[in-house]
Structures are given as C-alpha cells and as structure tokens.
Amino acid sequence: MFRFVARSAAGKHLLRRGYATESVPDRKVAVLGAAGGIGQPLALLMKLNPLVSQLALYDIANTPGVAADVSHVNTRSEVAGYVGEEQLGKALEGSDVVIIPAGVPRKPGMTRDDLFNINAGIVKGLCAAIAKYCPNALVNMISNPVNSTVPIAAEVFKKAGTYDEKKLFGVTTLDVVRAKTFYAGKAKVNVADVNVPVVGGHAGITILPLFSQATPKANLAEEDIKALTKRTQDGGTEVVEAKAGKGSATLSMAYAGAIFADACLKGLNGVPDVVECSFVQSTVTELPFFASKVRLGKNGVEEVLGLGPLSDYEKEGLENLKPELKASIEKGIKFANQS
Incomplete structure (x- = not known):
C-alpha cells in the first residue's frame, strides 16, 4: 500500500529509513499528460515515491512549470519536464513504468463514449511512441474509456511487434478505492483494513465490485449491497456533478494511479x-480483456487470478456487463486498425 505519503513530510527521513539509492534499484517513471488535472497531482505523488529515481513529465504544453514546481520537493527522484511531440522520445527513453493520464476529461452530460474519438487518437499516438522508445516498459493506462483504450494500445503494440500482454494494464484502482471507502462507511469498519476486489471493466455497469468477498466481513443487507454497487459504478458521475461541470475525478484518480504504479514498481523490484x-488480457471469461486480481512481479503480470465464489447478485451482474464490455473492446480494436 501507498504508505510513504504520510511520512514523507521530511524527505530526508525517507532516505534514512532504508530507502537510500543503493538499496533500491534505479527506476524511471514517465507520466504522459503530466500538466493535466490528473497528471499534476499524480506527478506529485510519484515524486513522493521513494522507489522512483527518475521522473519524466510529458505533455503538449505547460510541462516545464509543473516539472520545476514538483522538482523542489525534497525526495530522491530527479525530475525532468518535456513538452511537445518532438520531446516525447526523450521523455520515454529508459522508462520502467509509463503512466498515461493524457486526454480530455468527461464533462456533464458527456458519456465515456463521447470522449472516445479524442482520447483514442491521443492514446494511439502515445503508444506508437512507447513501442519505439521504451518497448519493455510497464504501461499503466488511465485515459478513458479504459475498456477501449487498453485494446487500442494492444493493437498498436502488436503492429509494432512489441506487444507483451504481461506489460499492459488498464488502471481500475479507482473503482477499488471507491468500493473500499463506501463499504467501510456502511459496514462501520476501519477503511485501512478493508479489501474489496472489483472485476469486469472500468465504466458504468461493467464495474462489478465483489462485496461478497469483502474483508473484514460484514453482514450487510441485500439492498445495501445493491446501493453500494450502484454508487461504486456511478462514482465518476457523482464527482462530475459535485464539481458542477468544472471537472471530473482528478485527485482520487491520481491517488489510485499512484497506488497502482507503486504496486508495479514493487513487483519489478x-x-x-x-x-x-x-x-x-485475460482468459478469466470469454472476453479478451477483463479486470480481476493480478499478481505483479518482475515481468509485469505474473498471474491473472480467477474470480472466486460469486453471490447470485454478482453472477447476474457479471452476465449483464459482458455485452457492453465486449462492445467497448471491439470498438477499441476497430479504431486501432483504421488507417
């Protein structure tokens, strides 16, 4: 878990606690879209991570300012800012982990589908550069719609001859973060102790929290489980509406992205x-891509774990999400293979 944030107020303290450079391998992390609403807080959180030795921040504008600002934080990593397509290769070279929050955010009344053409094009271009400059990096896809952008990335990498299914991830951690928070509130348990697997995809009904497997166990009523499931699925909309159209889930998404990147770095180490x-990429269901628990290691995905026992409500949810998830995956593949 992401414990270093709380104690990193004194950056030098981190180095004293066994995080000195010689005890942790050098790791370069690149954030593509680092000047955006998710990118900026994500850049800060990655700067706080003692596992990062080099932090490359890339965007099409405004990155030098973000990089200068973040670089003043007294932690281990060296920060460099890159701006514009001509500097993208330099940002990517030698990266161990590439995090992609690039793209436009969802606005009120906008479906994840409305975002598709803009973000799909951005992702396609960035993945072509990853294939060229750091083909062995672990790629953490945050850009929505994740259900389509991950298949797009896979197709781009296949065409370039660099695809490794163990190294491509759709970041669904925000769904897990929300499920844990909402469950802890309803079950009246300490949120730090809570675990809730979330499977399926990363939009609407494709998000399936498995509250029957939540720990610590709480005997919640069926209607509570249904309400928690719906709230987890609609978490993004809840934030968009609360921000009155002036933003989407940027801070919680940055936190979730930082947790997942931290897990990838630990696995690599x-x-x-x-x-x-x-x-x-998964064989857990008949769909080619699916979110479930994965064990991370030196090669990225070491093992895709099964779904475990599901309640009747979850079994129904699983069958209901499949057609929508299948359509999103196919849409991404089709987009990637157009000229």
Whole structure:
C-alpha cells in the first residue's frame, strides 16, 4: 500500500529509513499528460515515491512549470519536464513504468463514449511512441474509456511487434478505492483494513465490485449491497456533478494511479505477493480483456487470478456487463486498425 505519503513530510527521513539509492534499484517513471488535472497531482505523488529515481513529465504544453514546481520537493527522484511531440522520445527513453493520464476529461452530460474519438487518437499516438522508445516498459493506462483504450494500445503494440500482454494494464484502482471507502462507511469498519476486489471493466455497469468477498466481513443487507454497487459504478458521475461541470475525478484518480504504479514498481523490484485489480488480457471469461486480481512481479503480470465464489447478485451482474464490455473492446480494436 501507498504508505510513504504520510511520512514523507521530511524527505530526508525517507532516505534514512532504508530507502537510500543503493538499496533500491534505479527506476524511471514517465507520466504522459503530466500538466493535466490528473497528471499534476499524480506527478506529485510519484515524486513522493521513494522507489522512483527518475521522473519524466510529458505533455503538449505547460510541462516545464509543473516539472520545476514538483522538482523542489525534497525526495530522491530527479525530475525532468518535456513538452511537445518532438520531446516525447526523450521523455520515454529508459522508462520502467509509463503512466498515461493524457486526454480530455468527461464533462456533464458527456458519456465515456463521447470522449472516445479524442482520447483514442491521443492514446494511439502515445503508444506508437512507447513501442519505439521504451518497448519493455510497464504501461499503466488511465485515459478513458479504459475498456477501449487498453485494446487500442494492444493493437498498436502488436503492429509494432512489441506487444507483451504481461506489460499492459488498464488502471481500475479507482473503482477499488471507491468500493473500499463506501463499504467501510456502511459496514462501520476501519477503511485501512478493508479489501474489496472489483472485476469486469472500468465504466458504468461493467464495474462489478465483489462485496461478497469483502474483508473484514460484514453482514450487510441485500439492498445495501445493491446501493453500494450502484454508487461504486456511478462514482465518476457523482464527482462530475459535485464539481458542477468544472471537472471530473482528478485527485482520487491520481491517488489510485499512484497506488497502482507503486504496486508495479514493487513487483519489478521483486517484492513478493503484490496483488492488485487491473484490466488486462485475460482468459478469466470469454472476453479478451477483463479486470480481476493480478499478481505483479518482475515481468509485469505474473498471474491473472480467477474470480472466486460469486453471490447470485454478482453472477447476474457479471452476465449483464459482458455485452457492453465486449462492445467497448471491439470498438477499441476497430479504431486501432483504421488507417
């Protein structure tokens, strides 16, 4: 878990606690879209991560300011800002993990589908550059709609001859973060102790929290489970509406993205038994991509874990989400293969 944030007020303290450069491998992390609403807080959180030695911040504008600002934080990593397509290669070279929050955010009345053409084009271009400059990096896809952008990335990498299904992740951690928060509130348990797997995809009904597997166990009524499920599925809309159309879930998404990137870095560094939910190439269902728990390691995905026992309500939810998820995946593949 992402424990370093709380104690990193004294950056030098981190280095004293066994995080000195010689004890942790050098790791370069690139954030593509670093000047945006998610990118800026994500850049700060990655700067706070003692596992990062180099932080490359890239965007089409305004990155030098973000990089200068973040670079003053007294933690281990060296920060460099890159702006414009001509500097993208330099930002990516040597990266171990590439995080992609680039794209436009959802606005009120906008479906995730409305975002599709803009963000799909952005992702396609960025992935072509990743294939060229850092083909072995772990790619963490945040740009929505994740159900389509991950298949787009896979197709771009296949065409470039660099595709490794173990190294491409759709970041669905925000669904897990929300499910944990909402469950803890309803079950009246300490949120730090809560775990809730979330499977399926990363939009609307494709988000399926498995509250029957939540720990610690709480005997919640069926209507509570249904309400918690709906709230988890509609979490993004809740934030968009609360911000009155002036933004989407940027801070919680940055936090979730930082947690998942941290898990990837721990896996790369050989920390045993790092398990997170993610949208990956999968044989858990008949769909080619699916979110479930995955074990992370030195090669990225070491193991895609099964769904475990589902309640009747969850089984129904699983069958209901499949047609929509299938359509989103196919839409991404089709987009990637157009000229």
